[in-house]
Amino acid sequence: MSRPPVLECAGLTKSFGTRLAVDGVGFRIAEGEVYGLLGPNGAGKTTTMKMVCGLLEPDKGSISIAGQQAIGNLEVKGLIGYVPQEVALYPDLTAYENLAFLARLYKLGRRTVAARVEEALELTELSDRRNDRLDSFSGGMKRRMNIAAGLLNHPKLLVLDEPTVGVDPQSRHAILERVQAFGREGLAVVYTTHYMEEAERVCDRVGIIDHGRLIAEGTRRELVAQLGEQDRIELNASGDLERLAEACRAVDGVSSAATAENSVHLVATEGRHLLPAILEAADAADISITSVDVVEPDLEAVFLNLTGTALRE
Amino acid sequence: MSLAFNGVNSFHFTLGLVELDHGPVAAQLVKALDAPQLRKVITVEKLTSTKLAGTEIMSGELAAALVIPAGFSSAATSPHPEPLTTVTSNNATIAGDVTTSIVSSFEAQVNADRLAFAVALAAGAPKAETSKLIGVVSTLRIPIQAVERPIGAHELKVISYYSPGMAIFFLLFTINYTARSFFVDRSQGMIERMRAAPVRPVEILLGKAISVFVYGVVSLATIGVVTTAAFGADWGAPLPAALLGLALVFSVICLTALVMGLARTQRQAEGIASIIIFGLALLGGDFFFISSAPSTIKHLALLTPNGWAIRGFTDLATIGGGLGTIVEPVVAILVLSAVVGAIALGLARRAVTS
Numbered sequence: 001m002s003r004p005p006v007l008e009c010a011g012l013t014k015s016f017g018t019r020l021a022v023d024g025v026g027f028r029i030a031e032g033e034v035y036g037l038l039g040p041n042g043a044g045k046t047t048t049m050k051m052v053c054g055l056l057e058p059d060k061g062s063i064s065i066a067g068q069q070a071i072g073n074l075e076v077k078g079l080i081g082y083v084p085q086e087v088a089l090y091p092d093l094t095a096y097e098n099l100a101f102l103a104r105l106y107k108l109g110r111r112t113v114a115a116r117v118e119e120a121l122e123l124t125e126l127s128d129r130r131n132d133r134l135d136s137f138s139g140g141m142k143r144r145m146n147i148a149a150g151l152l153n154h155p156k157l158l159v160l161d162e163p164t165v166g167v168d169p170q171s172r173h174a175i176l177e178r179v180q181a182f183g184r185e186g187l188a189v190v191y192t193t194h195y196m197e198e199a200e201r202v203c204d205r206v207g208i209i210d211h212g213r214l215i216a217e218g219t220r221r222e223l224v225a226q227l228g229e230q231d232r233i234e235l236n237a238s239g240d241l242e243r244l245a246e247a248c249r250a251v252d253g254v255s256s257a258a259t260a261e262n263s264v265h266l267v268a269t270e271g272r273h274l275l276p277a278i279l280e281a282a283d284a285a286d287i288s289i290t291s292v293d294v295v296e297p298d299l300e301a302v303f304l305n306l307t308g309t310a311l312r313e
Numbered sequence: 314m315s316l317a318f319n320g321v322n323s324f325h326f327t328l329g330l331v332e333l334d335h336g337p338v339a340a341q342l343v344k345a346l347d348a349p350q351l352r353k354v355i356t357v358e359k360l361t362s363t364k365l366a367g368t369e370i371m372s373g374e375l376a377a378a379l380v381i382p383a384g385f386s387s388a389a390t391s392p393h394p395e396p397l398t399t400v401t402s403n404n405a406t407i408a409g410d411v412t413t414s415i416v417s418s419f420e421a422q423v424n425a426d427r428l429a430f431a432v433a434l435a436a437g438a439p440k441a442e443t444s445k446l447i448g449v450v451s452t453l454r455i456p457i458q459a460v461e462r463p464i465g466a467h468e469l470k471v472i473s474y475y476s477p478g479m480a481i482f483f484l485l486f487t488i489n490y491t492a493r494s495f496f497v498d499r500s501q502g503m504i505e506r507m508r509a510a511p512v513r514p515v516e517i518l519l520g521k522a523i524s525v526f527v528y529g530v531v532s533l534a535t536i537g538v539v540t541t542a543a544f545g546a547d548w549g550a551p552l553p554a555a556l557l558g559l560a561l562v563f564s565v566i567c568l569t570a571l572v573m574g575l576a577r578t579q580r581q582a583e584g585i586a587s588i589i590i591f592g593l594a595l596l597g598g599d600f601f602f603i604s605s606a607p608s609t610i611k612h613l614a615l616l617t618p619n620g621w622a623i624r625g626f627t628d629l630a631t632i633g634g635g636l637g638t639i640v641e642p643v644v645a646i647l648v649l650s651a652v653v654g655a656i657a658l659g660l661a662r663r664a665v666t667s
Contacts, residue, residue: 077510078511149506
């Protein structure tokens with residue numbers, strides 16, 4: 001990494017009672033880089049982000065932002081733009097009032113507040129709705145407002161925690177475009193998601209987190225290369241899916257098999273050539289396959305290969 | 314509550330007696346006060362001066378006092394009566410009423426004796442004494458007067474008691490609104506968003522405290538102005554009344570922090586706030602004259618900030634005076650607030666950061 005890291009964390013560990021939520025997570029993000037933290041729900045993504053943003057104190061580990069030690073350092077919070085998973089704004093205030101209130105938390109002067117609010121509204125294309133109450137906004141517009149609120153302090157590091165959950169495709173597209181633009185504009189972005197295609201589309205590098213541990217990290221190309229030339233095969237079927245997965249594992253060339261809702265996901269070398277043998281195994285297991293989909297190597301296949309489970313479980 | 318109010322059926326008080334006359338009529342009155350029928354209700358404590366009686370009533374040692382003025386007995390047959398004075402307190406109005414009633418009974422008895430004497434004359438008393446008796450009868454008026462005098466400069470009007478009582482009751486509701494708003498903010502992610510900014514948890518709490526302060530001051534001031542202008546309520550001098558109000562608002566801030574700290578959810582906050590609001594209002598005397606309450610409630614009222622505030626406002630309305638009148642209630646409110654605040658601050662800080 002040639003550019004200096006904006007965020008550098010190492011050995012982050014956090015437990016809640018006896019449950020270990022994050023176990024020794026560490027990664028670095030450079031200026032202008034969009035880093036995806038990919039993992040299923042409950043993997044530890046949000047806990048990691050909360051520690052980075054100073055909302056949770058880690059049990060162990062270190063966090064440095066723009067070269068400054070961040071744990072317990074109030075000033076460093078001024079360098080972070082935090083966009084939480086839920087829309088955290090006052091529904092009965094207007095867009096402008098919401099943003100002005102939040103901008104004041106950064107102890108900005110009145111004129112600066114006004115300028116920053118206008119700028120954030122413009123960036124998220126909400127200037128024409130500045131005087132409308134938030135409860136009159138669509139879900140996608142609220143999400144954009146949520147992001148606008150994270151930009152008010154001109155952060156060096158923008159933390160986006162699943163910013164597209166529950167958003168319509170059009171708004172999702174607009175948000176992803178904006179996130180890519182943030183990276184181009186030199187902002188360091190951490191983007192947590194459990195949507196594989198989003199991570200593939202917007203992130204320069206991806207860290208895969210599962211059960212609180214960062215199990216792989218790299219660019220999409222680097223991660224896929226770990227699989228070799230393996231394909232992902234999705235079998236939609238009805239019946240005993242565990243039995244189907246077991247039967248598929250026995251097929252020579254299938255490296256992993258995991259069940260998901262109404263389907264079994266396989267990772268296999270030369271997947272298309274293995275289809276007859278897989279269908280034969282399914283038939284022998286007395287399972288009827290309704291459809292088969294063979295996908296070129298992707299992050300989902302990487303995740304499946306690393307964890308033995310499908311991401312959307 | 315029934316346990317607390319049980320004492321209503323066993324009313325008893327200590328009456329101060331200032332006997333400055335030492336004449337035969339005064340002796341009859343002292344004897345009447347010592348009657349066995351009254352011993353269940355009154356314990357008489359003899360005092361040397363009216364001033365001392367006032368001091369002991371102020372301190373709560375006496376519920377009321379009866380002053381028999383010098384020359385009272387000789388004035389009984391003169392055209393210029395010397396009035397008996399009952400000194401009463403806002404904190405023990407029933408005791409004052411009972412004393413006045415006893416004195417009025419005594420007065421009625423004396424006048425009945427006098428009337429009998431006049432009738433005797435009319436019915437043919439010895440002629441040798443007639444001119445003398447006529448001379449006496451010619452001076453017949455009601456020679457004994459029972460006068461009730463509040464310990465303060467003014468009598469307490471009902472509106473002057475209930476105006477602060479209700480204003481304080483409404484003020485207490487701020488606890489509910491603010492605690493609820495905190496949990497709504499938290500459930501909407503606003504507290505977390507604020508904490509992501511360079512803001513300390515205590516600053517977030519301070520923001521809530523400022524909202525309670527502004528609401529509380531505006532609420533008290535509005536009710537104060539309206540009840541004074543429209544209903545003639547007497548809140549006392551503006552500066553001490555304002556200081557008393559500020560002390561009370563401070564206590565409401567501490568109570569709000571306590572609710573925020575104790576509750577885990579919005580519903581819990583509403584429940585705890587309701588218990589505190591109605592508990593304080595009931596014990597502090599927002600709904601009834603605290604002077605009419607049994608001693609258990611009177612004592613419990615002194616553990617509530619609103620109880621002290623009501624006492625302060627009624628003192629301002631009756632005794633008048635300046636800052637000296639409110640020193641005791643303000644200090645008591647601040648001490649109670651400090652105790653609650655110390656407990657609440659740690660709990661509320663945890664509520665912000667959890």
